[in-house]
Each structure stands twice: as structure tokens, then as C-alpha cells.
Amino acid sequence: MNTQRAHSSEFRLLVTPLVLFLLVFLGFPAIVNLIYSISDVSFETLRQPRITGLSNFAAVWNDSAFWQASWFSLRFGVLTALLECGLGLFLAIFLSPLIERRSWLMAILMLPLMVAPALVGLMYRLVLHEFAGPVPYYLWAWFGASFSFLGPTSAFWTLIVVETLQWTPFALLLFYMAYRAIPTEIVEASAMDGARRWHLLWFIELPLMAPTIVVALLIRFIDGFRVFDNVYVLTGSGPGGSTASLSIYIYEAFFKQGAIGKAVAASVILFAVSFAVLYGLNLIASRRKGAVK
Amino acid sequence: MINALRWLIFAIAALGMNFPILVTLATSFKSARELSTNPGLWVQAPTLDNYFAVFQVSDRLNIFLYLFNSITVAFIGTTLAVVLALPAAYAIARGKLGERTLLPFIVNLRAVPLIIFAIPLYMMFQWLALLDTRLGLGLILSIVNLPLALVILVNAIRDLPAELDEAALMDGASRAQILLSVIAPVCRPAIVTSLIFGFITAWNEFLFGLMLTTSKAVPITVGASFFFAASGGGVQWGVASAVMVVGALPPILLGLIMYRQISGSMTAGAVKG
């Protein structure tokens, strides 16, 4: 009856396709996930899952590989996020006088972001190869020694470096934008107040960039935590499952072991935890906003 | 003095971060013979043989198919995402519809490990006969692209003055007409950005390609790994490098041409979302 109400029904029509699409391609899988996670199911009995309660969750809970994968993902996410953001912050601030005048420098630094992580992983197979790879070659040539980058003790750290080198540009880019967005008046005002370069950085610039730093840490942690592509192509999950991330754990449970119930139960756990964490973060973020206003 | 130091640091960073790309590029121009003697960065006798080999179609390897698949699925995954996101973004930005529910949900989706939906999707695709089809993979890639497209478009529409809509309402346009003849043309830069961004993301996707395709719809990211297991006697590094260069080139070129827009929207997606 009312104009406003007529508007909102028009708007509702406009979101409908998206909502339907999400219901089909995410809602339905989510339900399937839930049902299968409490069922005894194999590839042969896909259509007649037998509800068995929480035994799948128990299996996951008691699987040491699950905990190993969780530990890997957590460590990997935290370490790469810290390294990428630390390095990115340093480069953004230190190189900003160069980039300001020549923006193509940023284009060069951004290149790794354009390449598929899976391909980067494959590239490192070449880079680190003991006969064909330049890194071992130069190490032999200059130091007369090299070591096994993908061996049991070093694989984790190699993966950290691979991930960090590819995604530092992301943090660098965010920080550079945030750095450039600091109003010059503020910088000039603090100079009038007698701030030295170091003070300026510590008391003015970093606090102003703090929200961006938090966001970058968060995004990089999430991406590191759910890592799949480059790790999978570079080390599989080896040696001895030591580099299986949670994503790889689920993938292998499903495709290699055919343990559908276990894989799905692990998915549900991951789903619940990620949404709980994200929801909590959103809540904190909106509280903050409210407090600032 | 300090400037020289800056240049030095820049050179180290650029070299370090682009190192695998440079190595791959160099290796792709080395002959098989040179490869066994010279693993270094310098190419002594550049040759295009590896590229000829890559573009040789055999019954096991068909790079044309992989490239065609990647283009098709990226196209579907990108346009579908934008086609779904644009009207929704308009309703969210102007109708305040789902601003506190749908929008954060979809934005969070960007942060959820997508593997958790992969298994039921695999089964669903099996029932729908969408496994190993370009359409099936394209549909999934549009889910991957949705969050960023939505954030970019919602921000773009929010930045437009509401009076523009109101003028069109006074002119007698319906919401759908406003969207098509006013909002969409005015937001063209944002739409182009989300298309490019989506294309790069979709092209570079690996996990779903690995899970949902086996032969007919294999994208280049997965197809490239086939070249590593090509012949019985170990990896032919030259050919493998050439295929990686071919696979990495389209997004790199797109990225270099459009890097300004991309850098802008990366911050948008990250900070405002």
C-alpha cells in the first residue's frame, strides 16, 4: 500500500537471486555437511546415510593427525601473518618516498599477488630442486654446501618463507595506502610540535595505521590458516604428514582415505570455529565503532 | 645516501619476492642440455623449444583445453558473481536490506576455509552431473568471487549521492530501471574492477579445480601440475617452466595493466569490508 513498502518489495526482489543462489550452493551443502557428519556413510551409501550420532566427531577428536594439522595451520597462520605484516610495514614506510614518485615500482612489488599460489608452489619445486634448482646451485657454488629444503626439519620453515614472500606484497600494499592516507597537516603539526622522525613514526603514524595493521594481520592469518594450494603442490602433506594443514587434512581424509564421515565432521568443526571467531571479531569491531562515535 | 639504501632494499625485495617467477622465466628458455649443466639464473643459449613442446597436444596433455577451460570458468565465475552481486549491492546500499545480515555473512565467507563446502558440493555435483564440467566449476568460482564483488559494489553505490536515485524516482523509474540505466553505468569503474579482480582470482583458483574436475574441465592451475609428472624419467624442467609461464601470464598482464584499480579495491575489500 505504501510507497516505502513498495520500494522495499522492489529491493527484496533485487536480492532474491543472490539469496537463492547462496541457499542452493552453500545452504544445501551446509545441511548435507551436518547430516553426514552424524552418519555412517561411504561412497557406496551416499544416498542412504545411517544416522549414528557423534561417532565421526569422536573419530576426528581422537585422530592425532587432526590435531597435528590444526597445530600446523595455527602456527603457519600466526607466523606468516606476523612476518608478512612486519616486513610489509617496514617496506611500505621505508620505500614510500621511492614509490610515491614512481608508481610502477609498486606494480613490480605486486607481481607475486597476481600469480596462482599453486603455480608459485610448483615454481618452488624448481627453485629448490637439488639438481635443476638455482638456490642449491648457488649455495654449492658459493658455500660448498646446501641442504634439503623440503626435509623433515626444514619443510615447515621453507613453506613459511614461500608463503611470506608471495603475500608480503599484500600487506605492503595495504600499509602503503594507509601510510599515504595520513593527512599531511597532522605530520606538519607534529613537526611544529618538535617531533623527531622516530617520534613521528611511533606516536603519530603507527597509531593512525593501527586499524589497517589489525585488518592486515587478520586477513593474512586467515589465509595462512586455511592454506592449501602452495603447500599441497610443494610438499603434499609430507614429510610424514608434518606439513598437512587443516584444509589438506580434510581433503586427504575425503579423497585419499574415503573417510567421508571424518572429513565432513572436521569440516563442520572448522565451519563452527571460523564462524564463531569471525562473528566475535565483527562484534568487537562494531563495539569499537560505537565507542568511537 | 639514504636514497641509495632505499633503492638497495627495493632491489632486494623485488628480487626476493619475484624470485620464483624469474627463475621459471629463465628456465623456460633453456634447452634440455643447458638445464643439466646450468641451473643458474643466466640463460646461455635461449631457445623456444620448451614452448613448442608445451603447445604440442598429446592424448594426455592438452594445454589448449586447459587454457580454454580456465578462460571459460573464470568468465562464468566472474560475470555470474557480478550479475548476482550488483542488484544485491544496490538493495543493501539503498534499501538497507540485509545490511546487518546478508552483507556481513557474505563478507565473512571470504574468510571461511572453502574446503568445508567442498565435500558436499562434490556430492551435489555428482548428482547434478556437474562434476568435471566448466559450468560446474564456474558456478563455484562465482561463490569465491562474490564477497569481494559485493563489497566493492556496495561501497561504490554508497558513494553515489542518494539524490541521483531520487531524481530518477521523480522521473518515474522503478528500482530495477534505476539500477540498469543509472546505477550500473555510473558504477562502471567499480564493475570493471570487480570483473578484473574476479577474473584473476578465478584463474588462479586451484582447490576446486583439483576436486571437481578430472579431465574435460581441468583448469590451467591443475593442468600445469600434470606436466610435472609428464614423462617417466623425472620432470622436464624446461617444459614445466614454460607451462607455468603460460599459466601465470594472463593474470600478470591483467594485473599490470589494471594495477591501480586493483590496488584501490584491495584496500577497499580489506579495510571497508
Next chain:
Amino acid sequence: MGTISLRQAGKQYGAVEIIKDLDMEIADGEFVVIVGPSGCGKSTLLRMIAGLEQTTSGQILIDGRDMTAASPVERKLAMVFQSYALYPHMTVRQNMGFGLKLARLSAGKIKAKVDAAADRLKLTPLLDRYPKELSGGQRQRVAIGRAIVREPVGFLFDEPLSNLDAALRVDMRLEIAKLHRTLGATMIYVTHDQVEAMTLADRIVVLKDGRVMQHGSPHELYQNPANLFVAQFIGSPKMNVLPCQRNGDGMLDLSGEGIVDLALSSSAAPVHLGARPEHLSLVAPESGHCRGTVEAREYLGGTTSVFVRNPKLGLINVSAPAETQFGIGETIGVRIDNSRLSLFDNTGTAVRTLR
């Protein structure tokens, strides 16, 4: 035809009432200007009439038909926005023709109407340009052109000139006045600008906190403000308001500073005396109604504003001849033209009991 009536119209955002039970009758062809302090609900009221904002209570009638729930087009009104809101991706011609195209007019008809409107507004040479290639004044004319091609029964303007510089504002004001004369359409016009309000309006409506404080012709509002708020809001520079009370003789006592000889009816109890600066004059200290010291002088070209400080009455602004030569700090008398002053009781309502 273009009569617009509001019957007890109201607007609420949640619990906040922005427009309160507003009644208004606008005759066909009338030019009504709505003024009021910022945030009083002028834009909201205009947008309710336009159909852009939902009316939460009461009715809006256009040409006698209830349009409270009708969509903007059904109301056959056109609106000109402060920011012009031109479609940036369309040429001037497309901008002006967009509404007609949506109404499914033939291309030939659209062209004819757009050409006619462009001719009237001297936009013909600009028809193929994009909005970003136009000056502010030209954009404003296109926005008006877009409004007139649809031949609406009424026009709504929301501060249409406030983004223009002063000289252009005068030109456009005259142009709008001319447009109103030639089209004879109903116009409702929101503005902050005193001069626009006074010069354009058949009738001014003064709004405060979503209520009509007074409406009437510019002359009426200026000469006989119904209350203290209107008295101070209309007129620039502002009316002086001096505290006063009636004394035993039924005369007006200016807080003991002087007596204004004015017979008051027995029931009147004024406590504020309002006098416009131009109705005051500077005289020798002993011959004024009150006296004070000159605190500041502002030379305005045609006149000089002299600010006289009286310890009990406050600062009094007197509009004196330009060449007035009183020194700062000088003691001086102020004379009040007792035929032109306004009186208000303690609720701020005008006391109309002058004899």
C-alpha cells in the same frame, strides 16, 4: 491544476517526530517558500510531498485526490535538487528526456519537448554535452529543464541555488521568478536565503521543529510576525528584542531605562518589545527612549549598523545613515518608532492590542 493540501500530515523516524500534524493548503499556481532553521524538517516536508519520504500519519492531497501512498510519478510533481542530481553518464538531452522515455513517449515527441524546454532555458547549444562539461549555473538550468519537460502540476525545489556563487544566484532567482510567471505552475521552494524567500514567495511558511510557526505573505510576516520566533527569523539584520513591562499608566516601561508612550489594552501583558534596526534612530542622549554607549560600528555602504550597549537592555542594533559619525564609546540616545514595533507576551506570542 496543481493544488496541494496537507491534512494533519506527520512524519516519524522511529520514535522521533520530525513533522507534526501539519495542515497546509496550497492553491494552484501559488509560489510557497518554506523557511526555518537547519534541521527543522524543511527537506523532509518537501520530500513527503514529492513521495520520496513516507508520510507516517495524515494525508497529502494533490488536486483533491489522496496521494498519501502514491509513488512519485503518480503525483505528477517534479523536483529540483540542491546538488542538481544530473545523471553523469547522460548528455543534457538524455538527462532531460529520461523521464519521458520512461513514460514511453515516442522519440519524436521527446525531442520536441526537450527542444522546447531547452529553448526556454537557453540550453539549446549545450544539449549534447555531459554534466561534467557544464558550469554550476548551467547544471542548475538543466536540472530545471529536466523538471519542466514533464509538464508537472507542481515543482518542488530544495535549496536549488545554494551551490551557486552570489552573482549567479541573483540571475537564477530572477529566472525562476520568470518561469513561475510564464508557467503559472504551483511551486514549493525551500531555502535558507532571506532574500530568495522575500522576493520569490507569494506566501512564506516558517517552520520550526516540524511545526508551522506562521504563514503569510512576505509583507505580513515582516510587519506582523505572529510570534517572537518568526519576528527574529524573518528580516536581516535581525529584529532587536528588548525586555519590557507595562507600568501603572498602561504604558510600556523599558526595564526602567525609559518609557515608550503607547497605550496598551487592559489585558495585554507584553514582556518583549521587538523593533527592527531600521525602525530605530540615533538621537541626542536626552531625547531617546533609552540611551547607551556605542560599542561597534559596521559600515555597510548604504547604511551603517551601530551597536549600542545598554546595561539592562543589552546590545541594540540601529540602522543609521551611512555617513553617521558616532565614535566608539560615545553615549547616545535611541529612539523607537512606536508605530512600527511589535510586542510579545511571556509565551512569545504577539500581543496585538496596540491602539
